[in-house]
Amino acid sequence: MxxxxxxxxxxxxxxxxxxxxxxxxxxxxxxxxxxxxxISDRRQAEADRVAAQTLGHELRLLEQVLDVILAGYWDWNIPAHQEYLSPGFKRMFGYEDHELPNTPEAWQDLIVPEDLPGVFACFDRHVQSHGEEPFYNEVRYRHKDGSTVWVMCSGRVIEWDAAGQPLRMVGCHVDISDRKHLELELQESKATLQDILENAPAAIVTLRQLSDRFWVTTYRSGGCDRVFGYTVKELKDTPGLWLSRVVEEDRHVVITNDTSLDSLPYHRTAEYRFRHKDGGIRWISAVQSIRWDDTLQCAIATVIESDITQNKRAELALQDSEVRYRTLLETSPVGIFRNDVTGQCIYANPQLQDMTGLPLEGILGDGWSRNLHPENQDFMAAAWSTFVEQSNLGQEASYQHEYRYFAADGSERWGFVQAVPEYSASGLLVGFVGSTVDITDRKHAEKLLQDSEARYLSILQDQTELIKRCRPDGTIVFVNDALCHYFGLTKEEVIGRRRYPSGTMLLNANGVRSDPQSSATTTSRSDLVEQEGEDKDVLWFIPQFSNVSKIYPDDQSIVDDCLASLSPDQPVSTIEHRVVMSRGVRWMQWTNRAIYNEQGTLIELQAVGRDIHDRKLAEEQVRASEAALLEAQQVAHIGNWMFDPATQTITWSQELYRMFGLDPSQPTPSQQFSV
Structure with missing residues (x-):
């Protein structure tokens, strides 16, 4: 029922x-x-069971809400040394619920070591104040991936024992990394801005205008000391000091109580003079900006002031320079002209007018070409047109020419003209500037030099010695007929040639031997002869002098040592060596001379050679006769001695030393001993 x-x-x-x-x-x-x-007890048990189920559901729901909203919470049973860490707490640091134990050590191992003492100290203060002082920290944790997580940690002891000791404490963790990063960025930005303001070479000042039109300074940067010589404190402690140092005639350009604010915003740049603390006058550039602030309901002014004294001095120097430049143009002994970007002349100095005999009006435009020699007019006009066109296209171009023209007296003269493009500071072509100088005297001197050179060459051509000249790079510039005849060559086969077979060594202008074909070590002459073949007609260029010959392989070191010894202090060296020719091996003697300029740089190499083969044969015959005589004396046991009355010296033969048992390395015995 x-x-x-x-x-x-x-x-x-x-x-x-x-x-x-x-x-x-x-x-x-x-x-x-x-x-x-x-059934009262049964009814109560059932009610308790339903209530417990409802409470459990609500607690689980609350836990989920706290885990989502707070991103993690914790419940610490202090005596049992157990601490519940919510799944959201663990996920905050990259861990699943089962990966971290529910103990205090779990979070203590994750917190950045430097931040842990502060957490313990905050907990002690919270306990000692019996909860009056809140438990609140902003600390760093190490994420599982190695990154840093900023956390706001807040909690409270909710159960105490009779002795006032904490039993249970609950709290939450909130991830504030984004906020911290923004705060750090803001701090860095503020620090950077402050650093810029304090270290900028300019003085930065902000002012606020009160209702009575009185301006109050609200900020001065440390640049005031650099610009004005006064510290921020000095200017703040002495009102009116700054304005009193502005040169009185310039005070109308700075912001004062009389500055009109009829139109805002107000922007302008002013320049004024300021009497520096050291007593000197400084030019100051002030960029002034005034705006209306709706929040403060007043005008706000910002002024950036820079010391432009050096710039002002440069401007004055530039003005003086322009005056000097104009004076130089007017008084220069060289003809100077300027042309626009189209190539038309827009200026000619008095010297150019005097050279051409044309007035300024006659030179402007293309009038400068009227007094050119007829044979030069077309060429000069075409060259100038090409120069202008290439310059306007941004191509690298040059204009340097020698030309003939008619002077004011009608005489024919020589001139040298050169011009370069003229660019603005931004790199734009704005015109051309050039100069022209009379080189008639130089041309006459060149003609005389050519005539003298011709006479000199004719003398060389008549010599019986073999003569050649070449540049330091080995290019032969002259050989006389005797050399060509001796080697069976024509001048066309030799002059202007610079042939370096593999392994040929040169002595360059700095006295360093090198291989012109490569940087490798040179091969020997004997190896090269083997490579080329004994019968092949190879033109060997003697190192440094490019002598046309085939040097006997065993004598190559003689040539190398000779050339290596040449220097500004010892420019001449004579050597004897053999050459291989189609008619056999011949002995030659070469006197090599290196010609240096005043700086000690090699500019030309000259060599004079002669055939000494007959002399060498005669010397060889004499040596052979002496050897035969020596051998005959040794066989016949005959010794001899010679007395030179001029030098009063006696010379013994080797056999005579042997016969008397004397050492040939000792001094020769006296005349009395010989007798």
């Missing part, structure tokens, strides 16, 4: 009714037995 509730002495008691019928033998109900049981 259904349960009943009865009220006994004001208390409602739930009853459970159980009914059992009593039957007779026929199965009929004769009476009913009812039993009543108090």
């Amino acid at each position: 259904d349960d009943l509730e009865v009220e006994v002495q004001g208390r409602r008691i739930p009853l459970e009714i159980k009914t059992a019928p009593v039957l007779n033998e026929a199965g009929e109900i004769i009476y009913v037995i009812n039993a009543f049981q108090d």
Whole structure:
């Protein structure tokens, strides 16, 4: 049966009714037995069970809400040394719930070591104040991936024992990394801005205008000391000091109480003079900006002031320079001209007018070409046109020419003209500037030199010695007929040639031997002869002098040593060596001369050679006769001595030394001993 509730002495008691019928033998109900049981405890247990289920659901829901909103919370059972760390807490640092134990050591191992003492100190203050001082920290944790996570950690002890010791503490962690990064960036920006303001070469000043039009300085940068010579403190402690140092005639350009604010915003750049603390006058450039601030309901001025004294001095120097430049142009002994970008003449100095005999009006435009020699007019005009065209296209171009022209007296003269493009500071072509000088005297001198050179060459041509001249790079510039005849060559085969077979060594202008074909070590002459073949007609160029010959391989070191010894202090050297020719091996003697300029740089090499083969043969014959005589004396045991009356010296033969048992290395015996 259904349960009943009865009220006994004001208390409602739930009853459970159980009914059992009593039957007779026929199965009929004769009476009913009812039993009543108090089920108050059962009802209370059921209510507690439902309440517990509801509370558990609500707690789980609250935990999820806290985990989402706070990104992680914790519950610390202090005596049991157990601390519940929510899944969101662990995910904040890259860990799953099962990867971190629920102990205080778990978070203590993750926190940056430098921040842990501060957390403990904050906890101690919170406990000692019995919760009056809040537990709040902003600390850094190490993420699983190695990055740093900034966390706001806040908590509170919620249970205490009778002795006032903490039993339970709860709190939350909130990820504030983004906020911290913004704060750090803001701090860095502020520090950078402050650093710029304080270290900028300019003085930066802000002012605010009060309602009575009185300007109040609200900020001065450290640049005031650099610009004005006064520190920020000096200017602040002495009102009116700065304005008193502005040169009185210039005070109208600086911001004062009289500055008109009829139109805002107000921007302008002014220049004024300021009497520096050291007593000197400085030119100051002030960039002034004034705006209206709706929040403060007043005018705000910002002034950036820079010392432009050097620039002002440069401007004055430039003005003086322009005056001097104009004076130089007007008084220069050289003709100077300027042309626009189209190539038309726009200026000619007096010297150019005097040279040409034309007035300025006659030179301007293309009038300068009127007094050119007829044979030079077309060429000079075409060359100038090409120069102008290439310059306007941005191509590298040059204009240097010698030309003939008619002077004011009608005489024919020589001139040298050169011009270069003229560019603006931004790199744009703005015109051309050039100069022309009379070189008639130089041309006459060149003609005389050519005539003298011709006479000199004719003398060389008539010499019987072999003569050649060449540049330091080995290019032959002259050989006489005797040399060509001796080697069976023509001048065309030799002059202007610079042939260096593999392995040929040169002595360059600095006296360093090198291989002109490569940087490798040169091969020997004998190796090269083997490479080229004995019968092949190879033109060997003697190192440094490019002598046309085939040097006998065994004599190559003689040539190399000779050339290596040449220097400004010892420019001449004579050597004897053999050359291989089609008619056999011949002995030659060469006198090599190196010609240096005043700076000690090699500019030309000259050599004079002669055939000494007959002399060498005669010397060889004499040596052979002496050897034969010596051998005959040794065989016949005959010794001899010679006396030179002029020098009063005696010379003994080797055999005579042997016969007397004397040492040939000792001094020769006296005349009396010989007699």
